[in-house]
Amino acid sequence: MLRSIQFLGSYSGLFFHRLKLHGNHQALSFISLSSSRTPLLTSSRTPLCFHQFRASSIGSESNPDVASSSSSSPSSATFRPSGTSRRINFCQLCGGPTKHEIPDGEEKERAICTLCGKIAYENPKMVVGCLIEHDNSILLCKRKIQPSYGLWTLPAGYMEIGESATEGAIRETWEEAGAKVEIISPFAQLDIPLIGQTYIIFLAKLMTPHFSPGPESSECRLFALDDIPYESLSFSSMLVTLKLYIEDIKVGKPKFHYGIINKRPGTSPSDIHAYTLDYHLRS
Numbered sequence: 436m437l438r439s440i441q442f443l444g445s446y447s448g449l450f451f452h453r454l455k456l457h458g459n460h461q462a463l464s465f466i467s468l469s470s471s472r473t474p475l476l477t478s479s480r481t482p483l484c485f486h487q488f489r490a491s492s493i494g495s496e497s498n499p500d501v502a503s504s505s506s507s508s509p510s511s512a513t514f515r516p517s518g519t520s521r522r523i524n525f526c527q528l529c530g531g532p533t534k535h536e537i538p539d540g541e542e543k544e545r546a547i548c549t550l551c552g553k554i555a556y557e558n559p560k561m562v563v564g565c566l567i568e569h570d571n572s573i574l575l576c577k578r579k580i581q582p583s584y585g586l587w588t589l590p591a592g593y594m595e596i597g598e599s600a601t602e603g604a605i606r607e608t609w610e611e612a613g614a615k616v617e618i619i620s621p622f623a624q625l626d627i628p629l630i631g632q633t634y635i636i637f638l639a640k641l642m643t644p645h646f647s648p649g650p651e652s653s654e655c656r657l658f659a660l661d662d663i664p665y666e667s668l669s670f671s672s673m674l675v676t677l678k679l680y681i682e683d684i685k686v687g688k689p690k691f692h693y694g695i696i697n698k699r700p701g702t703s704p705s706d707i708h709a710y711t712l713d714y715h716l717r718s
């Protein structure tokens with residue numbers, strides 16, 4: 436089932452900890468998202484504890500060497516090989532020319548304004564979305580925009596400043612699928628270091644059985660789990676999310692997943708099947 440996903444957790448020198456929610460993955464839950472834009476997080480009986488880990492094997496992959504787009508479409512970036520920095524030639528604050536040096540006390544080369552001295556720090560972007568369950572089916576949207584025009588995706592997009600991840604996921608779902616949803620639980624956090632993106636996908640349910648394509652979608656449709664269009668999905672992150680979900684459903688209830696999606700070297704960004712899922716942790 437998961438033949439295209441490689442679960443790697445045995446690197447030499449890697450401190451690999453399995454995420455454990457102490458017997459009840461619903462210890463972390465959301466309530467009453469339907470009546471307010473302010474999500475309420477219930478207190479956990481046992482704190483969710485992520486053990487920090489670090490491995491030298493991912494050091495070179497942790498640089499978001501991406502020409503990040505400001506559009507709402509995830510995975511639209513072109514990127515340079517890992518280890519190089521994006522070329523920022525002008526200061527975003529004053530417009531002055533930049534120089535590329537390692538600032539004092541730091542380790543990575545940055546673009547530094549030669550006029551005002553502002554250092555351009557680039558950080559990963561957060562993509563949030565919903566995996567909507569309805570009558571044993573999943574709601575997918577067919578993209579009407581590039582990249583991945585005509586391919587299917589979960590409703591998802593870049594988080595905006597000033598909103599929470601849950602608010603962003605609900606907003607994106609409304610914008611792309613015309614669906615009002617209630618968040619049930621977090622389902623997956625998937626990091627894609629190569630392009631500087633982190634996906635947070637929530638399980639959600641329809642508040643009303645209505646949906647319709649928004650401006651970025653040509654069609655929205657409920658797919659039975661056996662009919663997921665794996666060959667027509669938009670992004671590796673969506674493929675991973677759906678495979679993990681269906682795998683969970685086959686053996687019980689959805690868990691919470693963390694993983695790093697690494698593109699296989701030498702493969703095309705458009706080949707969404709050419710990846711490995713590394714450091715896969717699950718509740």
Ligand SMILES: [Zn+2]
Binds near residue numbers: 529531
């Ligand atoms: Zn400047």
